Amino acid sequence: MEFLNSIFVKPFADMVGAPDFLLQVLWEGLVAGVLYALIALGFVLIYKSSRIFNFAQGIMVVFAALTLVGFHEKGVPALLAVPLTLLVMFILAVAIERAVLRPLVNQPDLILFMATIGITLFLIGFGEIIFGGENKVMITEQLYIPTGSFEFEPFGGFVSIEQKDLTAVIGAVLLVVGLLVFLNRSKMGRAIRALGDDHQAALSVGISLSTIWVLVWFIAGVIALATGIVWGARAGVSFALEVIAFKALPVLMLGGLESVLGAIVGGLAIGVLEKLFEIYWGQPxxxxxxxxxxxxxxxxxxxxxxxxGLFGEKIIERV
Amino acid sequence: MLYRTVGQFKTSYHADHALFPVKQDAWLLGLILLLAFVVLPATANEFVFKALLIPVLIYALASLGLNILTGYAGQLSLGTGAFMGVGAYACYKLITIFPEMNIVVAIALSGFFSAAVGMAFGLPSLRIKGFYLAIATLAAQFFLVWLFEKWAWLYNYNSSGAIQVPTLTMFGIPVVGPNATAIVQYYFVLVVVCLITWFSINITRGRIGRIWKAVRDMDIAAELVGINLMKAKLSAFAVSSYIVGIAGALFVFLWRGAAEPVLFDIQLSFRVLFIVIIGGMGSILGNYLGAILIVALPVIISAVPRAFGLPIGSAMAEHLNTMIVGATIIGFLILEPHGLARLWAIAREKLIIWPFPH
Known part of the structure; x- marks a missing residue:
């Protein structure tokens, strides 16, 4: 009885008893969820256009963040370091397409997945040689991201919302909206979606496979940089960030591998639910x-x- | 030349289906066994045993287990490290609860625990396929490692949170624990690995192996010809996890000597998966070739600069190692997506028809 009570009654009583704390937990979960959604979005984009399950997305986040901080440490002004980092991500996209993807066109999905794990290992080793393994501080202030916090007192309690988290949420929303507009309205975006639907049909109407792949990997790089800045501002920049890539995987499962909407909904749901579970069930x-x-x-x-998944394409199998 | 098949006539179907239809293969195997059982132990020192021979055998065993699941039955798993952990912790609990138990029995039994856990986490494979299944097995990976850390009963409530291998003897000779010599451990591992390899070769070319291959190639088609998918997939999970569990028990008891949960994290799963991919999916030989490459690569990378007189820090060596392993994986995938075993198969084919090109 005691046991059942602690599972089914007490957590909810705690939630109702301290609504301000619940709000704080929900907010924290939401912010984490936004980040999971961003990483999952990088996965989904690449999967949609090339059927590659890109395991390297997590390390691209780390790599982008480290490059940004590295440029700044070399004395480059922060606002100039961002476009330079984007240039590096573009070069990386071209390099990956040339060296890895092009020779592996038409191989089974599993082989391409393993190749992205190879890319991950390579980038870990490469990044550690260049940037060193130690934890670095994200250049939050230099990028004009506010670092204060808003404080509310609902229900006679206390809720604190950090401004950088708020910036992260707004930035993520803008990025997603921009991405959706790009995918649905622009010529390139339509080409990406066409390639996702059918490689051969897309090729036969004159869409260049290699251009689109470079483009998609570059967009994934842009998302990686955005994620890196936001997450780095919260937790510092180091190779430990790589583990958040794993957090994006259940988001993908939940939302479906092909669905942009699924990545966002799945990310937010998992961010909030895992926080709630940890605080009210996990810890006690x-x-x-x-x-x-x-x-x-x-x-x-x-x-x-x-x-x-919740939003994935229905799998129809034929023999 | 060496692989002349002239004069080796088969006069019955039985002879045609023999394990070694070409005589030279049997001689080659005999040569390798001679090397493994006599030459290497006679010449190797403690370092070679501990850093090369024993790890190669144990990793090859683990990847053999994964290969049965992924290469033969087509179910991608990323939870190998955790299943190795189940075997190791099960073995530890058996040894500490029944101190009289023979170590061979304990290791053999510990495989059943990981087989049961593997089957439980294999159940979703009946509904989930491909990458979704791979991520589902990650649930096993993260949940089990968390459990190893939080469930204090598993490590007998000791304060370090790690398991420590006690000294155990067979016929009066210490086999596991701090007092055991490397050569004894090597022979122990070698015998276990040989037995399980022999078992795997036969199970994969028999009825069950063919069922697995049919499921791998197309599960719906396999179901239509009357294969029970549930039995096929779960048996693959069971056999695979059994072997992986034994590899885990050997990993801790015959090699590391102690283990904490972080040893069984996702990196271990990936290392074993690399061995499978680089060695060749759906090949028994490939596991050994892949394991030799993955284990030897770090040793070579740290030895080469020293040979040229270039001092290289251990951190730098590690980073270089990670980078080169990554590049090697990509290189092998581009060169031969079917792995080292396929390269050997091609070379053997060429040797048989040499000097003719076709």
Whole structure:
């Protein structure tokens, strides 16, 4: 009885009892969710246009953030360092397309997936040689991101919202809106979607495979830089950031591998739910640190009922 | 030349289906076994045993387990590290609860625990396919490692949170633990690996192996010809996790000597997956070739600059190693997506028909 009570009653009583704390937890979860959604978006873009499950997205986040900080350390002004980093990400996209993807066209999905793990390892080693392994501070102030916090007192309690988190959320929303407009309205965006639907048909109407792949990897690089700045401002820049790539995987499962909307909804849902679970069930009952697996187990349960995720394309199999 | 098949006539189907239809293959295997059982132990020193021979065998065993699941039954798994952990912790609990138990029995039994866990996490494979399944197995990876850390009963409530291998003897000779000599451990691992390899070769070319291959190639078609998908997939998960669990037990008991949960994290899963991919999916030989490459590469990378008189820091060597492993993986995938085993198969084919090109 005591046990059931601690699972089914007490957490909800705690939530109602301290609504300001609940709000704070929800906000924290939401911010984390925005970041998961951003990384998942990078995955989805590449998967949609090339059927490559890009494991390197996480390390691209780290790499972009480290490059930005590295440029700034060399004395480049922060606002100039951003376009320079974008240039580096573009060169990286071209290099990956030339050296890895082009020779592997038409190989099975699994081979391409392994190749992206190869890219991940290469970038980890390469990045550590160039930038060193130590933790660095993101140049938040130099990029004119406000660092104060708003404080509210709802229900007689206390809720604090950091301005950089708010900036992150607004920035992410703008990025997503821009991306959707680009994908749905521009010629290039339509080419990306056409390539996602059918490679051969797209090629036969004159869409260049290699141009689009470079473009897609570059957009993934831009998203990686945005994620890197935001997450770096919260937790510092180091190779430990790479683990957040794993957090994007259950988001993909939940939302579906092909769906931009799914990545956003899935990201927000997982960010909020795992925070709630950790605070109200994980820490009191299970000894904490449940965030490492909760999202995966949640996604697994959802997948048992919808094997293609919430928003994924229905898989029709023919023999 | 060396691979002349002239004069080796098969007069029955039985002879045609023998394990080694070409005599030279059997001689080659005999030569390799001679090398493994006699020549290497006679010449190797402690460092070679500990840094090269034992890890190669254990990684090859783990990747053999994963290969059965991924290469033969077509179910991609990223939870190998955690399943190795289940084997290691199960073995540790068995040894500490029943101190009289023979180490061979304990290791053999510990495989069943990881087989059960593997089957439980294999259940979603009946509904989830491809990359979705791969991510689903990551749930096992992260959940189990978390469990190893939080469930204090598993490591007998000791304060370090790690498991420590006690000294155990067989026929009066210490086999595991701090007092065991490397050569004894090497022989122990070698015998286990040989037995399981023999078992795997036969299971994969028999009825069950063919069922797995049919499921891998197209599961719906396999179902239509009357294969029970549930049995096929779960049996693959069970056999694979059993072997992986034993590899995990050997990993801790015969090599590392102690283990903490972080040892079984996702990096270990990936390392084993690399061995499978580089060695060749759906090949038994490939596991050994891949394991040799992955284990030897760091040793070579740290040795080469020293040979040229260039001092290189250990951190730098590690980063270079990561980078070169990544580049090697990409290189091998481009060169031969089917792995080292396929390269050997091509070379062997060429040797058989030499000096003619076709």
């Amino acid at each position: 009952l299970l000894g904490g640190n449940t965030e490492t697996w909760f999202a995966f187990v949640l996604a697994l349960v959802v997948l048992l009922f919808r094997p293609q």
